[in-house]
Amino acid sequence: MTDPILARIQAARTEGPRRSPLANWLLRHREAFARILREGGVNWERFGAVFVEEGLLPRPEHFDAPGPEGHKARRRVAETARKAWARAQLERGAMAARPSPEPVAAPPAPVALPTAHPAGESSSKAQDRLARLKRQTLDRSGRKA
Secondary structure, eight states, rough: OOOHHHHHHHHHHHHHHHHHHHHHHHHTTTHHHHHHHHHEEEEEEEEEHHHTTTTTTTTTTTTTTHHHHHHHHHHHHHHHHHHHHHHHHHHHHHHOOOOOOOOOOOOOOOOOOOOSSSSTOOOHHHHHHHHHHHHHHHHHTOOOO
């Protein structure tokens, strides 16, 4: 790659994943996770705790604390996990629905427009027809010329 900007963009792209570890895991295990949700129901607080313990989500401050602060931290993790699952479902659906690119046809060759007036029609007659058409269009739209 000779362009320095493209080289820097390529380097930035390879420095890290675009998605979070949880999003990557959910995309890889989508079918199995969906089956678990269908069969056993959803408890995002418990799922969030597992995701934190496994390192798929960062452990927020007060996560292990008792009381309202701990509950609030665990609810934030649960909400993060729920939204990551929703995004994974949308992304997987978008990837499946994306059609394969079709070859693009070349645009048609330009057609030369005739410069002469239609047979038997003079320049002034053509101008009269255009003026009449313009008046009709303005009248129909409610505007006056």
